[in-house]
Amino acid sequence: MTQGETLSIFKDAIWLILKISAPLLLVSIAIGLLISIFQAATQIHEQTLTFVPKIIAIALLLIILGSWMLTNLTDFFMSLMSFISEL
Numbered sequence: 001m002t003q004g005e006t007l008s009i010f011k012d013a014i015w016l017i018l019k020i021s022a023p024l025l026l027v028s029i030a031i032g033l034l035i036s037i038f039q040a041a042t043q044i045h046e047q048t049l050t051f052v053p054k055i056i057a058i059a060l061l062l063i064i065l066g067s068w069m070l071t072n073l074t075d076f077f078m079s080l081m082s083f084i085s086e087l
Contacts, residue, residue, distance in 0.1 A: 020069050
């Protein structure tokens with residue numbers, strides 16, 4: 001295994017992490033921003049007001065995108081195992 005192959009595996013792994021986590025992070029940031037604007041406009045500063053919508057949205061997003069995430073992880077794992085078997 002050369003240094004280039006190792007770097008390629010790490011690059012693919014980091015890209016996969018970013019690809020899988022991006023939808024969850026973007027939705028969480030968007031909901032947080034909307035709730036912050038709402039709290040600033042109404043001056044309601046309840047701490048739990050930010051957590052409940054985020055948890056619900058992330059749970060729904062995991063239900064919707066869970067199979068896509070698992071497919072990507074499985075594909076990466078299978079390619080990694082086939083690469084290891086070729087060594």
